[in-house]
Amino acid sequence: MADSSSNFADIAASLLNKLSGGVELSCAFDQVELQVPNAQNPNAPAATWKLNGSVRIRTRGEQPSAPQLPASPSEPGA
Incomplete structure (x- = not known):
């Protein structure tokens, strides 16, 4: 399994890099809980x-000509 924390960070950085030119990204959360592992101590309980x-x-700024999001690998069952 790939390191999901670095994959998420890479995807987030790439997405934020592409968001220019008056683009808006909105996310709404309703009672979402994430279990976040401790990278420094894998044996420690995950934070909630x-x-x-x-x-x-x-x-704000000029719209990029052709934004490209990174390709994501297909997941089984998707």
């Missing part, structure tokens, strides 16, 4: 992050 609310990212 609770998300309720929304996140909105807006950008």
Whole structure:
């Protein structure tokens, strides 16, 4: 299994890099709980992050000509 934390970070950085030119990204969360492992101590219990609310990212500037999102590997059963 690939290291999902670095994959998520790479995808998030790439997405934020592509968001320019008056683009808006909105995410709403309703009682979402994430179990986040401790990278420094894999034997430690995972932290629980609770998300309720929304996140909105807006950008200003010129629209990029042809934004390309990174290709994601197909997942079994998808």
